């Protein structure tokens with residue numbers, strides 16, 4: 001069933017506005033279907049889209065001319081010129097434009113000085129947060145930037161401290177990332193209940209449960225978690241869910257509104273290609289107004305430059321901020337977000353499912369054990385290949401400019417992104433086979449992880 005939209009577009013060369021009706025099939029990237037007018041300048045034209053019932057036109061020709069082939073994006077990532085980059089689940093490849101954004105930051109600092117705060121720097125945690133929000137299905141004004149997930153979760157937790165002794169349980173899964181686990185373990189007033197699976201979490205949640213911090217995709221195994229039943233059970237008993245989307249945002253579609261989670265956190269080092277220092281926090285809009293974080297700072301104040309003696313919380317997600325923002329980090333991050341928005345997460349996911357299936361088939365043919373999920377509904381963006389002495393095999397791969405990583409029990413993690421070619425995947429699996437067969441890794445036996 002085609003979706004019909006009207007586009008107003010201006011050809012740069014002619015500088016005039018023209019109205020064009022397009023018929024868009026459902027395969028169009030969701031990013032282009034945002035009913036709020038949105039624009040991109042990267043395709044040589046400026047578009048504004050909104051959905052209206054209108055007649056069909058020869059959309060395919062227009063669409064094909066304007067949507068870049070995925071392989072075309074390789075030129076956006078300089079490191080692909082000299083490495084096989086399969087570590088996008090850890091530190092994704094840097095977009096070329098991140099460097100330009102950092103130069104822009106330095107130029108603004110140099111030329112605008114103190115005026116830069118009033119010209120966009122101060123509000124960056126909100127404006128950049130809104131861009132992340134668009135990628136994860138959060139309405140404007142509900143997502144803010146933080147340094148990392150540990151801080152974002154600590155801000156959420158601070159709203160609930162000290163806990164009511166009758167509701168002081170934290171229920172989470174063993175596969176949660178350490179930042180999340182350590183934070184809750186370190187609170188003497190809390191009782192932590194550790195579960196082995198998403199199903200067990202549902203069973204463990206009861207009236208004593210305060211918070212349920214879970215991962216959308218588990219970092220070690222790349223397994224997608226069934227979030228819906230957890231949220232339903234938590235809400236039945238008055239508990240709140242914090243969803244860690246670090247391993248899903250940018251590779252697996254996330255819609256925090258549809259999932260009805262109370263909070264969501266994530267970062268940008270991985271699939272969002274945004275680099276370090278770009279953690280983010282989403283707070284359900286109706287909940288935000290009722291909470292008062294005690295881990296706070298002057299950016300959370302309604303009038304920060306009034307320097308009032310006591311706190312008056314800002315409204316919306318801004319009240320979950322702390323102190324001075326990470327301005328250079330936010331400049332760098334938007335280069336990766338722009339590309340994710342341009343390509344569209346639905347399109348990225350379709351390619352990821354195809355390429356991770358290719359990896360599974362290649363690993364099976366080579367006789368390697370795979371410890372990550374196989375089914376589409378459970379498979380995130382990473383495939384883990386468990387071969388004997390995998391830490392040493394990994395080191396040998398690094399020396400051959402094939403960049404990936406490994407985790408205890410899981411094995412070698414391979415994380416292709418939308419700019420990865422199928423040939424790179426064939427090459428990586430063939431190299432692992434060759435290393436294991438020839439024993440080329442044996443000189444590295446005993447190595448430990450460095451990232």
Ligand SMILES: Cc1ncc(COP(=O)(O)O)c(C=O)c1O
Nearest residue numbers: 148149150177179219246247267
């Ligand atoms: C699921 C998940 N959560 C969180 C993190 C990172 O936490 P933080 O931002 O506190 O460094 C990672 C990886 O770095 C991760 O894979």
